[in-house]
Amino acid sequence: MAAHLPSRRAFAPLIQACRDRSYRNQVPRLFSSSAVKVTTHTSNDGDTSDSNKFSRLDSLRSQLHQEDSSLHEFSSLEPIIKRKKAPPRSANILPKPKWLRAAPATSPKYQELRSTVRKLGLATVCEEAKCPNIGDCWGGGHSKNNPNSSEDAEHFGTATATIMIMGDTCTRGCSFCAVKTSRKPPPLDAEEPNKVAEAVSEWGLDYVVLTSVDRDDLEDQGSNHFRKVVEQLKKLNTANGKNLIVEALTPDFCGELDLVANVAASGLDVYAHNIETVERLTPRVRDRRAGYRQSLNVLAHVKTVNPNVLTKTSVMLGLGENDDEIRTIMQDLRSNNVDVVTFGQYLQPSRRHLPVKEYVTPEKFDEWRVVAEEEFGFKYCASGPLVRSSYKAGEFFLKNMVREKERERLAAEAV
Numbered sequence: 001m002a003a004h005l006p007s008r009r010a011f012a013p014l015i016q017a018c019r020d021r022s023y024r025n026q027v028p029r030l031f032s033s034s035a036v037k038v039t040t041h042t043s044n045d046g047d048t049s050d051s052n053k054f055s056r057l058d059s060l061r062s063q064l065h066q067e068d069s070s071l072h073e074f075s076s077l078e079p080i081i082k083r084k085k086a087p088p089r090s091a092n093i094l095p096k097p098k099w100l101r102a103a104p105a106t107s108p109k110y111q112e113l114r115s116t117v118r119k120l121g122l123a124t125v126c127e128e129a130k131c132p133n134i135g136d137c138w139g140g141g142h143s144k145n146n147p148n149s150s151e152d153a154e155h156f157g158t159a160t161a162t163i164m165i166m167g168d169t170c171t172r173g174c175s176f177c178a179v180k181t182s183r184k185p186p187p188l189d190a191e192e193p194n195k196v197a198e199a200v201s202e203w204g205l206d207y208v209v210l211t212s213v214d215r216d217d218l219e220d221q222g223s224n225h226f227r228k229v230v231e232q233l234k235k236l237n238t239a240n241g242k243n244l245i246v247e248a249l250t251p252d253f254c255g256e257l258d259l260v261a262n263v264a265a266s267g268l269d270v271y272a273h274n275i276e277t278v279e280r281l282t283p284r285v286r287d288r289r290a291g292y293r294q295s296l297n298v299l300a301h302v303k304t305v306n307p308n309v310l311t312k313t314s315v316m317l318g319l320g321e322n323d324d325e326i327r328t329i330m331q332d333l334r335s336n337n338v339d340v341v342t343f344g345q346y347l348q349p350s351r352r353h354l355p356v357k358e359y360v361t362p363e364k365f366d367e368w369r370v371v372a373e374e375e376f377g378f379k380y381c382a383s384g385p386l387v388r389s390s391y392k393a394g395e396f397f398l399k400n401m402v403r404e405k406e407r408e409r410l411a412a413e414a415v
Contacts, residue, residue: 314389
């Protein structure tokens, strides 16, 4: 007796029953639930009796009823899970006060400098570090294309762009800085000294600021390259009959003083190295390879190599420092013969960087300027919410200071 599947006719009564109103809500369950077990049957004559048909139908109805009941009981016991929306994370970003408003970067002089930077493939810290003063510094002075422009006349002095040499990628990752980082940046451009000298000559500047990324991947950390750029600038401008003043904002060269001395003796006029913040916050703010005492040693060593050079540093406020710590850092700087200090507001470049703890008021910045110059004896202090280490407002004072020191030196040699 061979077993075979029920014929289509055997399912006809079941399908008809499912069409009834009482079973309409069971149709989806019938086809979505597990397959209904159908008992096979045998027949001596191959025909199925009506009694067997109805018995199978009753069996299927009973099984569906039991299945429905068990599924209902199962679903009633299962707890309902409601997904709760995660609370929004704090952005840790304080709203900027009204006094933090920078000039827009739209002037003709800005476009002129930007065009030269792009043409020569140079990098500027103004762009890489997202400096808020780029519109003011790059737009200063009169455009060569239109020297009598009333728009340019609103800006004082010569336009200034802080050129960043040795590439646009740093080997360090300070928590406050927006410059790109990598363990192995691209190699140095051997033509960069000539390109920088050409750009400065084309701009017609008489005061230029050079800075650089850290290059811990190089044997001399870029010290010789920095020196070549300064020497080429001085050489080209002397040939053109100009007396260019060069300020170099250098890395710490990992505290290797022979590398510091190499740059300090390159012919620059102002040696700048930023200490950035108070000693307590240094490990959190700066890269682990930097150090508060290490920066002080760099600044102090410059004076032993070249007593005539001006030394300069910059401090960010708003990172959580207190007044006593600011006074301490000024005392430490003066103890190491630092001539110039600048104070500026720290601004968070992105959510990945350190948050601003406080927005220091302009009035408080003015107080620190008075304290620095009158109480601690700094030769000059630029202090304000938008002041940066190479901010142009200080360059006119430094220019006069450099000229005065040069006159004193020449007078002393003549005696």
